[in-house]
Amino acid sequence: MTKFSSLLLGVLLLAGCAGTNPADPYESYNRKVYAFNTTLDEVLLKPLSTGYRAITPDIVHEGLGNAVSNLTEPRNMANNLLQGRITAFLESTHRFVFNSTFGLGGLIDLTTAFKLPEYKASDFGMTLAYYGWEESSYFLLPLLPPRTFRDQVGLGVDVFVTDPRVYAMNVRGEVIVATVDTINTRADLLEADKLSKKISLDNYVFQRESILQHRNNQLRQSGIDIPDQSYHDEDDEFSIADIARQNANE
Template sequence: MNALQKLVLIAIVLASTACASHSGKHQVALPVPETSSVANAMSPDPEAADGDPADLDAEAADEHDGVRDPWEGFNRKIHGFNNAADTLVLRPLAVGYNTITPAPVQAGVSRFFANLRIPATAVNQALQGRPGHAAQSIGRLVVNTTVGIGGLFDPASSFGMVRRHDEDLGQTLAIWGWRGSRFLVVPLLGPRTLRDAVAIAGDEPLSPIGQIQDNGTSNGLLLLQTVVGRAQMLPLDKFRRDAFDDYLLVREAWVQRRIHQIRQGVDDE
């Protein structure tokens, strides 16, 4: 494990420890457990249910998908720190990358990093009980790494190997039953849940970047991957600037996206 990866994992541990010490001081106004407001708006009203067992099961699943935020006070502080780091370092790098890099090159770089996520996706597809999808993902990895020149191109799709949704250990743990985890903003990494922060330790060994022995190369790839991801989020900056409460906007958007990803893992047959 290289120095940057150690720093990230240490940050997670420190964040979790600090959260535990603040959990009694910073409680949200809504009762716990509580689903996010957006999830509540999308979910059926239990009081209006007609008694159909299937409807009741769906409502129960929605309730378990909700993310609690009893550490809001601490999370807001880390959110502010992350915003400052983004303003000073990450966003300027992303804007520069977006400005000087031609669109075809950006597409190739994005495909390259998507290819690097396939090992973790395949393992988690297998853990979720979808060995056929896992085998197909491995096939895509082999074809795109070889014929596609390290993943810069995507010949696997032309060969009929459909790309499935990315999977990670956090999604797997949710499907296994760890639902409704506490919301946690991790230094430098941003929004997570406690479940997803813990799951990083399981996904990290599956990353090809983590297996590179040369620290300069691995750190450079990690930085480029982060910048590419930030560049893809640049169109959302205007909405965040105009938001009444940026923390709530980011939390609700992230929670809904995460719920959608977990449900895709169940429905992606």
């Protein structure tokens, strides 16, 4: 809890750097963090992910992605339970049990073969939205994926409290899983990255709007009635994550 308290305190202190743009009140600060994260991505993460995709067979890439996703099911279970969504809790439990056993630790996704419920992410950011924290501004932190301020707080709770992996794995195991997840996920976004540079004059704005639209869709699909944000939401289906999945399936 000490680690989480420190993380939360740091987030709250950074929140004092708010600007005046109602659509993105922390934009001045966010752009600085975006520049740092982008530089780190270009010199380290992107080359690693590019090399990984070049030497990794599709079946291995898919299997690792399935295994990492399967490890998030306990988090989904915990947050579904916190939200009182019993059916969703049972569905996540069903998926986790079958994929962990018959799916060889999650390497094989048995959703189609066993007619399992579809994977549905649930995290503490969603739990906070469920209990009333519906509106939240875009807020970046160094070394972390882009999220809203609410979801950054939720990430801290998931990492240190609601994710059973923190209790079941040692630090080395957590680092290995996080590294595989990061490289695997970044590899999925390589094509989307190319597209964003082709169609966007401002990659920061492209990333911000894509992430927020995708997150708003996730919340609405989970039954959380959130207000419309003052971003460009004309196309609610447009997101970096969706583009990555489409390219992965082609």
